[in-house]
Amino acid sequence: MPSTAAKDDRISIRTPPELKRMLIAAAAVSNISMTDFLLNAARKAAETVLAESRQITLNQQEWDRFMDLLDNPPPPNAALRAAMQRHHALLD
Incomplete structure (x- = not known):
């Protein structure tokens, strides 16, 4: 996946x-x-790290609490x- 952008x-x-x-050896086997x-390897790793940093994972109890707060905000x-x-x- 070589980039056509300038490589400065x-x-x-x-x-x-x-x-x-x-x-x-790995580059030679990949013929690049x-x-x-x-x-390519750095880009894939960076995309994974950034995607994981933007994702929030909740267990069932946390999800239920989140949904309850949406339905019944304080x-x-x-x-x-x-x-x-x-x-x-x-705004004024």
């Missing part, structure tokens, strides 16, 4: 020799350059009322 930025990394040999191999407290007043002041 550079990343330098140090690696143990055995890992470098493994990366070179080591740069493209590393970029009354506004002082901090929420103050925030709404500031918001309305900005």
